Amino acid sequence: MNEASPAARVVGRQGELAGLHRFVDGLRRSFAADATRVVFVEGPAGIGKSMLWLVGCEMALGRGVRVLRSRPAETEAGYAYAALADLLREAWPEAKRVLPRQHLHALSVALGIADDAAMNIDQAIVQTATANLLLSMSTEQPLLVAIDDAQWIDAPSAAVVQFVGRRSARRQLGFLVTQRSEAESTVPFELDRAIPDAPVERLWLEPLSLGALHKLLDDRLGLTLPRRQLLRLHELSGGVPFHALEIARALRRMPAIPPGAELPIPASIHDLLRARTGRLDPRQHEALLLVAAAGNLALTTLRAAGGDPAAVSAAVDDGLLAIDGDILRPGHPLIASTIYDTTKAARRAAHARLAGVTDEPEARARHRALATIGADEAVAAELEDAGRRTLERAAPERAAELFRLALDRTPPAGHQARDRRALALADALYRAADLPAAGAILDTLVPRLPPGALLAEALIIRSEVHWYTATSFDAVADVEAGLVAAGDDPRLLAELHYRLSIFADFDLHRALDHARSAVALLEQHDPKGLLASALMIEFITSVMLGDEPLIARLERALALEPKNPTDATTIPGIWWAAIDRLDEARRRFEWMLELDRNSGHLSGEASLLTRLAEVEIFADHYHVARDWADAATAAARQQGDESADPARRVRALVDAHVGLHAEAWATAQEGTRRAEARGDHVIAAAWLVVLGTVAAARGDHAEVLDVADRSAAQLAAIGMVEPLRLGVDHEQLEALAALGRLDRARELLDELEGRQARVPRPWLEAALVRARALLRLAEGDLAGAIAETDVVLGPAGPSWRRLDRARTLLVRGIILRRARRPREAGAALDEASAIFEAIGAHGWLERARAEAGRLGRRRPGSEALTPSEQQVAELAAMGLTNRAVADRLSLSPKTVEAHLARVYAKLGIRSRAELGRLMGPRADAID
Structure with missing residues (x-):
């Protein structure tokens, strides 16, 4: 297909x-x-x-x-x-x-x-x-x-x-x-x-999910909507693809739509709906308009607003209204939109009637605003209060609509109120992950604000927007300007130093200084509960600068952390992932994701999904990691981050692990180029990890060394001594040993053993075992090389991830083959191959099988096909194309091609015709 x-x-x-x-x-x-x-x-x-x-x-x-x-x-x-x-x-x-x-x-x-x-x-x-x-x-x-x-x-x-x-x-x-x-x-x-x-x-067929709708718009129209618009489109279309695409096409032809404004309804849909609503008598239309203006409405409120409950029955029977107990709702959001699309005077009158009978403050403020023409400070103030209460209830999209209405109703002379409300609107949009809209408001607001608390707060929010959509340098520039604007306000100074400790990732010494300044201030005054997060940042930054990990500091921070922190940090999860405590890392990121979603703060969602993808890569759960990475990319694009570099990088890292080397290499090359052009050392180093992973899996030792040199330069530029999982020097060590560059290999081995002593971690222990074995092999000490890998013998072995165990078995098999112990070599290589295949590390699987092929063992018959190869062979024997086989088994076509190549080699055949003849008797029995 x-x-x-x-x-x-x-x-x-x-x-x-x-x-x-x-x-x-x-x-x-x-x-x-x-x-x-x-x-x-x-x-x-x-x-x-x-x-x-x-x-x-x-x-x-x-x-x-x-x-x-x-x-x-x-x-x-x-x-x-x-x-x-x-x-x-x-x-x-x-x-x-x-x-x-x-x-x-x-x-x-x-x-x-x-x-x-x-x-x-x-x-x-x-x-x-x-x-x-x-x-x-x-x-x-x-x-x-x-x-x-x-x-x-x-x-x-x-x-x-x-x-x-x-x-x-x-x-x-x-x-x-x-x-x-x-x-x-x-x-x-x-x-x-x-x-x-x-x-x-x-x-x-059920309505499409929000994620599926996002993908549909991207696939069909190349359109990515901000999250608030995507949510409204999903609600308005009811998840029906045809309606969603029609509305999206109309939306694409329009200029930017402000927060809270309604999405366009194409004429093709309007005509169908008007044919249904055009038969309503005036009493029915009035009742439906009141319900549409309110969203949902109790029958008692309808009666109080002057509506006729008796007019409801026919509309319910016709599906124009739905009733649940005493509550009336539109039969479909598009019906509500069509009814609401009446004269402005009729809409204002409906909102005025509802404002007079509604007890709920937020709804009353909204109705008063929509019933009002022109500026009205009393209405604007009521809307501002309603927006703040709505934001506290974790509904930033709804709050943004109320703040926008408050701005619209603010009198021209009310400059201070206007600026305060504009900042509130930008904050709500930022929390709702509509970063472009938030940034546009802040770019207009910041230049006109005088020094003081309001400007400092505006710069803090803009720094967060820039952190996700621009560069660390832009974010730091905002916060440094905020330090000037804040004067001697200890609350603002503490938060500004805290932000700088995060954003100054291009200079870790500078970041540590700001973390310590933040901790000192927050020890005295911490209204937002930021001390715990500041201590965590101080902990991890000092570790990356080469200091001994002060675990007591991390434990104190975790003990101080509020149950529902306003600014939780990923630092504990990053630390636990680095030392292979993956269950704890996963729980941390999942907790933060739930926390943000419950609070309606969605701007960090893409980052957390990316972290979850990384954890699953480290756990060798590549299919799960791919799903998290795809979700992260979608979330990043919805919030206006078109580059989505962290999410795309982790997806490329998945590809690198599963053997899609060409795709991973091309993506990572382009990502590295972008990061280097921006001077973004951390992102460049992260992309280089992908390149190093591909080069190592290919067995391209020279390329590994080149990537490692580039990575070391990026890390040195920011002062990073301990990169945790951000470096490729463990791959460099194996490459040096394999290429016989023994002096440099021994130097690096000493360095990495020192780092392992400071920060013990199983994955680095495994890399050191392999490197020591390869060094002994290069020195001609076959017995010593074999002894180094004895650690993987037995069913238990060390508590390494499966990939590390299999890679060590591969090295052991190579050494045993050199020692002319083919039977033991074959056993090690077969076990390595089985693990590689089980986890889906197809690039490493090819390496292991190539090594096994050098043993000169008798070619196995068809019964030696792996389960995956057997499935592919049987489907191909039925006449299915590679694409059809891939679709059936949820594989990529390239993976199918690789499986078939191995099948042909094992069976000693060269064509599909031979495959069909050989497997024909079994092909008809496939379930």
């Missing part, structure tokens, strides 16, 4: 795609008694039924199944046999070949192919002829009858399909049918009763 294929365009339907895979695969074989014979896809208009139908047809064609298609239209529902004519159009040559003359003539007349005015169409003959034709075709080749939008099929055609269903038992004939419905309905053509022995797979 290519990128333009229907399957490549389906988003968020993994379960449904799996159901289609199972169904279509069944068409390749004689049906078992309980095999699925019918797939019924249903759901509301625009939900994506037709796209799945196209995917099912494409899957069937790709697996050698004949497909007959019909797509009835509403305009043809009154024409007899219109759908049947569509269905049999491509089968007519077979009809002329297999049908008796009488049946062929009757069918040709029914379908309008022949004109015989004297002949009355006998429905029984048409049904029998069609059934005989399709059943005959299914004996030659598996056959799929695919009908899209079955609700529009004409009655005579429907009767034919029902008849065919009853005759299709035990044949390689299946049905794929879609139907529009608002709730689960009966199976079309009574196929569930027509084929009683076979279950029907019903696929009810």
